[in-house]
Amino acid sequence: MTINQSGWKPEMGDGNAPAGTTFTGNRGLMLEEALIFEIGDSHTTGVDLDAAPAIASRLSGLERNREIGLPGLSEPETVRHYTRLSRQNYAIDLGLFPLGSCTMKHNPRLNEKVARMAGFADLHPLQTIDTVQGALGVIHELAHWLTTLTGMPAVAMSPKAGAHGELCGLLAIRSALEARGDARSVILVPESAHGTNPATAAFCGYAVENIPATAEGRVDLAALKARLGPDVAAVMITNPNTCGLFERDMKAIADAVHDAGALVYCDGANFNAIVGRVRPGDLGVDAMHINLHKTFSTPHGGGGPGAGPVVFSEALAPYAPLPIVEKAEDGYHLVEEETAGEHHADSFGRMVAFHGQMGMFTRALAYILSHGADGLRQVSEDAVLNANYVLRSLEDVLDAPFGPSGPCMHEALFSDDGLADGFTTLDVAKGLIDEGYHPMTMYFPLVVHGAMLVEPTETESKAALDQFIGALRSVAERAKAGDEALKSAPHFAPRRRLDETAAARKPVLVWKAPEVAEAAE
Helix, strand or coil: CCCCCCCCCHHHCCCCCCCCCCCCCCECCECCCCCHHHHCECCCCCCCCCCCCCCCCCCCCCCCCCCCCCCECCHHHHHHHHHHHHHCCCCCCCCCCCECCCCCCCCCHHHHHHHCCHHHHCCCCCCCHHHCHHHHHHHHHHHHHHHHHHCCCEEECCCCCHHHHHHHHHHHHHHHHHHCCCCCCEEEEECCCCCHHHHHHHHCCCEEEEECECCCCCECHHHHHHHCCCCEEEEEEECCCCCCCCCCCHHHHHHHHHHCCCEEEEEHHHHHHCCCCCCHHHHCCCEEECCHHHHCCCCCCCCCCCCCCEEECCCCHHHCCECEEEEECCEEEEECCCCCCCCCCCCCCECCCCCCCHHHHHHHHHHHHHHHHHHHHHHHHHHHHHHHHHHHHHCCCCECCCHHHCCCCCCEEEECCCCCCCCCHHHHHHHHHHCCCCCCEECCCCCCCCCEEECCCCCCCHHHHHHHHHHHHHHHHHHHHCCHHHHHCCCCCCCCCCCHHHHHHCCCCCCCCHHHHHHHC
16 A cells, blocks of 8 residues: 555545545545535525516416525536536446446447438428428438348338337237237237336236246247137247347247237347347247337437337238338328328327437438448347357356356346355445446346346447456455445445435435425424
8 A cells, every 4th residue: 555755545534534535525536416406505696687577477376486496506516516417427438338138339429420410400390391301211211221131021110219119019919900800818928028018018908928938048939839829919029038048939939929810029129139140020020129229329218319110020011100201203201191092091090299210210320321231240240249258258256047058149147146145136236336337237137036137239349348347257256255345335436325225115306405304304
């Protein structure tokens, strides 16, 4: 340990604060930031404003009768507050984001530049068709590549996200069954499917039944065939599944489902693992959503714009929702209404008010065109290679329940089996925060106890993976050795470990001034 000329050592503190802390609460450049209400003062403002002139109220007695209570800050205080908060947020631009089943990969800046071009960024959904021909051309070309890459003849571009795409696919399935007078009531969902699948099926009014997994983590084909019957409307299957494994029996599953008069919905959230290598349409899939943020590198959620186009088989294409962009000799047309006796007469209607997320479409098309066919194949190959590198590099220190059965696809799955008594997946995840990483996906999929799901994606270098592997190995070894300090991690984050159960059940959503809070008690 280095000691400076004054004899001070880091653990001594500064004389005014406990050892290991600082007077300000800061740790170097990790700044401690109070709430904006605690920084500002409701009695002052950063700008001098003249008193508002007295006017007759038009609010019929609904006028505010007390101070609004917003804090007044100067411009520097405001800028510093939000800048400091932004430093406490983990992002893909800061480091590897190992969330499993989320494909948190780098968003190429080329895509961002294209999306910010004035001709795209300044569009309005109510513009006349003749003024947005370029935008419609982008939607039409992206639709072409999505159908080409999936081997499916039709696509609905308007769904806003993965779960929204699931809803779109099931509504098309229900419409197709009703059109033939075959109203079925049950959706089968394997244990290895994404968690939104059963929720979406229930939202559509279907009863949901579970199909078990084999010891290898794949769908139990025999159990599925045994359950198929005249009441089953569809099977919702994730492929590759949430155990990070490709469903090798996918074609046999689809054939059995079709023989029973039902349809196949595929959750395409993990398409990044097979893009350019496998076409879901060739496997018998009838509907599949594509998360553009996962496979085609548009921004990933966070409450912002999303896009989850849904591709359809020939059996479901007539029931796809509107609007749809069609190309004619005089340009592009946006078909927004069903017309009896015409091509879109059987459409189940609309999913959204307008046409989809233009910013996401431009980013996704830029990604596809800049990669090309060979580049997209390399995307999936490198994603699978990186995941297997993580799996094989850690399977000696973390339990890999499906590791012995062969290579994984896009994500490596571990469990908490083998940790010291009393240590759990949560402790490993919190320890990773101290190492400067966002934790991996925890406790999912449910088929593995104490699951830890890691998806490195194809955009991480070997050096970046080696550093992450070293950090996770270090934390895992501490958990196996029973290091009690890990039970209270993180120690170096702006906030320590929270009681997450209490926070979820009794969230404090409204700030109260200290004197108000004391009076309330």
